[in-house]
Amino acid sequence: MTLESQLIKKSYYQMYINEHENEQPIRVLGDAYQEELQKDLPDLTSIRFAQGEIYFHNRDFEAAIFKWENIAGDLELWARKNIADAYYESGLLSNAEDLYLSIDTNNLTLKTEVALQLFSLYIERGKLEAAVEIIKRTIDSNPDYPNVTTIARAYFEEQQDWGNAIELAVNEAKRTDSLEWYDTVNSYVQKGVTKNLHPNYFLQALFELYSLDKEMFEQLTMSLWNSYKNEDSYFTWLKEVNQLLFNLDISRNSHLQLLSNLHHDTYFGLINGNFVIKTLEDLVPDLLTNWLRLAVPKHTVLVSAAVLSWNELFPTSINMSIVNEAENLISETECHINELEECLTLFEAITNWAQMHDMGENNRLNWVVQHLNDFDTHHLLITGFSGSGKSAFVNNILGEEIQDSPTTSLVMFKDNEDLNIVEITDQETVSLEDFTQFQERMDRRRNALESIIEFQQPFPFLYEQKLALIETPGLNGSHQDRYEVLQYLQMADTLLFALDANTPFADKEKAALSQIQELAPDLPIHFLLNKMDTIVNEQEAIRIFDETTSKIQSYLPEAQVFAFSSQYERGQQLVDLKGFIQSIKDTRNLADKRLAKLLFFIRTTISRLLQKRIDVENQLIESVRWNEEVVMKLNGALNQFKDVQSQNIKAITRSYRAIKESIQNEISISVPKLLQECSELIKEDSNFSTIHIELNDVMNSRIQEYLEREVMPKYYASLQDWINNGKEEFEQGQKFLNEIAEGLNSLYGEERIKIECDFKVLDDWHRDTDRMTSRFQLEKVNILLRNTPSQFLFKSAGKLFGALSQNKAMLYNKYKAFVKNESYSESTEIVIERFFQQFELFEKSLERDITMFFKQPLKILNEAIEESLAQITTNQDVLKKMNTNPEMFRDPLTLFEVRLRQFEWTTVAGKGVQTIY
Incomplete structure (x- = not known):
């Protein structure tokens, strides 16, 4: 073991005890210490350093620190590092950190060990940024130091610090050419943690990896490719990786x-x-x-x-x-x-x-x-001009009267176990319930070519021949009309052109065939010579067949002709027809030909969509123009409508008020006269002390009777006439609005605007007038009991002098003159007010009622305006988007x-x- 390894593992002491393995290390080092002291110039540094290690391993950190504190020479910095380790193990992290940081050495191993200890200490103290900084600095200075990159990678992954983890892996992969590090990079990419990095970040690593291991190069490239796929940087990646590939062999x-x-x-x-x-x-x-x-x-x-x-x-x-x-x-x-x-x-x-x-x-x-x-079914398309007998031919093949009128849509007849008829349009596929519905579709004329009908049921002939019959409408009209009929020509594997034996292969047939060849140059064309039973004799029929065949084959050498008559014996004709169909079936390269047809329909679809884009833009422009015109006319109609409504309100309310004023005038004239006539009730022998009370009751009774018997019936009759006149006004208004709606619907091209006024208003008026005029009870009016000065004196005199007989003549004359000559204006006004009191609410609601009569038309017109304005805005937005x-x-x-x-x-x-x- 090298010295550095011993210092790192704190096993320096082993050099003293190698020969004393069976003795306690402390005892061995103690003896060595004592022995060294006996020398003239003892050097106790090494022994003290070793003793410190023994104390450290036995967790006597204080003794260890004591031994290491006075170490000098080559072991001084290692001793300081060990003291810091002891502080660290004792939990004195701050002291340990300060001591680690004080170590300044050029010894790369010591420097790395100190850094690794600081790294662990920073993590424990929560100083994560410092931990990252110290480990990255350590990797930069000594990347090959054992486990340093492994420690860093584990920490970065634990902290999910993917930026530093990726940087470490990429740098190490490039530095070491290690496939293990490239595999680590690949794992990060697959985790999805690299997709925020610029694509060129990985290019150099990929470049170097290609010469190192092509399989790993593919795997990493694929991972990066997929990781950028749904990111904003995808196109940048594609550019960068393309340039990289250009630079590779x-x-x-x-x-x-x-x-x-x-x-x-x-x-x-x-x-x-x-x-x-x-x-x-x-x-x-x-x-x-x-x-x-x-x-x-x-x-x-x-x-x-x-x-x-x-x-x-x-x-x-x-x-x-x-x-x-x-x-x-x-x-x-x-x-x-x-x-x-x-x-x-x-x-x-x-x-x-x-x-x-x-x-x-x-x-x-x-x-x-x-x-x-469907490659198992041969598509035989049958076409020809109207009157050529192709529908009769189809019925004969199918074995029943499927069609009793000319075909108006493209129809495919196909064998199936059950009856199944569907109509196919661009928008939907609709099942037809029965044969009757099918026939209704065949009888129509409008937009018939915008749908295809598929008719399936058991058809033995079609089943045996593995055949589907496609019948077109007649090829009548112009070149464009024929194109509309022949637009699905590419569906056919073979075309059978029906000819009328009476006028076979004329110029119109040649023109149609020329168009068919232009549309489908590879489509085999053969001919059905129809209505042979109409030829006068067999010899003439043979001549016509031969001449027609000769003309056709000079025009289309490969074409064959089949003679047919709906009057001939069906069985034999079907036998002949089977042979004919087998002879004209061309199954060579069917898959390739069908593929060519598919590609044709794809090209047709693209062309139609391009044209539809132009059509859509034109339609939007036209829609905006049309809706602007509609809005202008609707606003004009709305203004006219408001004028009509205003006129109705004025006319009807004015008419009502005229009736009311007439009745008021009549009451104001009649009531005073009626009250004045009450003077005749005053007699010389009347009790003048109570006469005013009696007269007041009689006057009220006469007013009540007058209002009920004369005024109310007259008022009721006038109101009925007024309602009838109002009805005429309303009907004129409705008629005018109908004319407006008719003009607008003409513009719309459909019955979209339906204006119906609310005539129930008239019923409400009838009900209200019936109720208010059926009976009237006048609240008693104080006519002679009022506290006016004259009446006060008059009543007082009656009480004062009424008992004196000599004064009765004078009171009689005075009373009679008073009652006869009184104006009764105030009382009349009270009567009028009370009479019309119940009609006040009715009068006040007239304008609202007339407005309610016109409410629905007003709503309809406003909604139509809003709808057109919304359509204008929508279409203009779409146009802007399309043009932008x-x-x-x-x-x-x-x-x-x-x-x-x-x-x-x-x-x-x-x-x-x-x-x-």
Whole structure:
């Protein structure tokens, strides 16, 4: 054991007791001490140092410190370090720290041991920052010291101090070329604790690891790649790692399977429609270049196709040497990919993207793709002009009258155990309950071509021939009309064109066939010569058949012709037809041809989505313009409506007040006269002391009778006339509003605005007027018992002089004159006030009632305005977004086109099957 090892382990004392193993160390050192004292110049340093170690191991720290305090020479600093250790073990941490820090030495071992003790002490005292600093400084100065990096790593991991842990692992991996440290780095990456670090942090380590161990290089690269995948720094990582790979000596012979898979997954992840081209244009070329350099055999064709397709859409973005290499590889290498699966994956990605961006469900297209994936069934498409008899031919094959009218939708007939009829539109698939519903769909004319109908039931002929019949509507109308009918032409494996034997193969048929060949140049076309029973005789029928066949084959040499008549014996015709169908079935390279059709529908989908983007923008612009026009007209209608409402309020309330004023005037004239006429009730023999009381009662009675018998009926009749006039006003208002609604609905193109006023207001008025005029009880009015001066004197005189007979004549004349000549204005006003008191609330509510009559129309118009304004705002926001970032829509479709071209490179073009555009 070396001296330093003894000093570290405090076993320096062993040098004194090697020959005295059976004796107590203290005794041995005591004897040595005494022996040294006998010398002329004793040197007790070594012995005292060794004694201190013995005391320390026996936890007699005070004695140990005493022995070490006066050590000088080479052992002095070690003795000081040991004293600090003793303080540490005694729990005197502060003293120990001060003593450790006082040790200034160039001895790297002592310096490291002191540092490690300080590290442990700082941890125990909770001085974690100091602990980190001291251990990092120790690693910098003496990284190879036993266990120092292991201690540091364990501490950093315990504290979850991943920054320092990662730094330690990366630095040690580079310094030592230790795969164990690289594995530690990889474990940190997989924990997810490195993803906040800049990607270039690991590049040098990766560079060095590549020459050290390629398998570990792949594993660490893959871990880093995946850790950055969902982070903001992902694209930075891709740029950095691409540059790193450029600087490495990589080839396909390196067999870097993991890296090849990473490039495959990353490339397809980048072009899945979630990123704009501006983000990818500087990234993808380098990615593809590196992928081509390291691609494993199963990826060679795929990456070559990716390079070529990217270069087609973005010329010069990839070095021409790489492009040339890709061309050579794709022509020389056998393809090992599941073409159909990859194609369906692309189609699904496009339709999912379209759905996420509100570009429609593409339900019909999904249906088409599903049937193209059915390789067990041959698709025979039957088309022709209306009147060619194709529906009768279909009925004959199917064995029953399926169709009794011309087809208006594309219909697929397919064998199935049970009856199942569905209608497929872009938005949904709807089950039709029975044959009647199917026939209703066949009878329609509007928007019929916007759906496909699939008719399934047991069809023995179709089952035997493994056949599905696809019948189109008649090819009538213009070139564009025919295109609408033939838009699903690529579904067919074979086309059977129906001809009328009476006018076979005329110019219109040639024009339609030319369009079909343009749309589907590889589609085999054969002919059905129909209505042969209408030919006058068999010889003429043979002549027409031969001439028609000759004309057809001069135009389409491979075409065959089958003669058919619905009047011929069905059994024999089916036998002949079976042979004919077997002869025109072409099952060679069916999978490749179906794949080409799938790629056609994918390309069609991309084109339609690009056009739909333009259509959507135009529709939004038109919607904004239209809604602005609607708002303008609605506001105009609203202003007119408010005028009508205001006029109704004025007219009806004015009419009511006129009636009220008329009644008031009549009462104000009639009541005074009625009261004055009460003077006739005064007689000379009347009791003048109570006459005023009696007269007051009679006057009230006469007023009550007058109001009930004359005023109230008249008022009731006037109110009924007023209500009827109000009804006429309301009806005029409703008529005017109906005209407004009609104009607005004409603008909407549908019955959206339905304005209905609340005529129940009239019922309420009838009820209220009936109730208020049915009976009236006038509260007794104090007519002659009032405390006016004249009445007071008059009543007092009656009481004073009424008992004197000589004064009765005078009182009689005075009473009669008073009652006859009194104006009764105040009493009349009281009567009028009390009479109309119950009508006050009714009058005050008239404006509210009329407003309630118009409430619903007002609400409807305001809601329509708010709806249009909201639609304008929404559409303008969408337009702004579309115009601000047009690439957000265009670029994903462009990238889908890159993927499509890639598949065309790897599949169709490589097999000699013509690509369909």
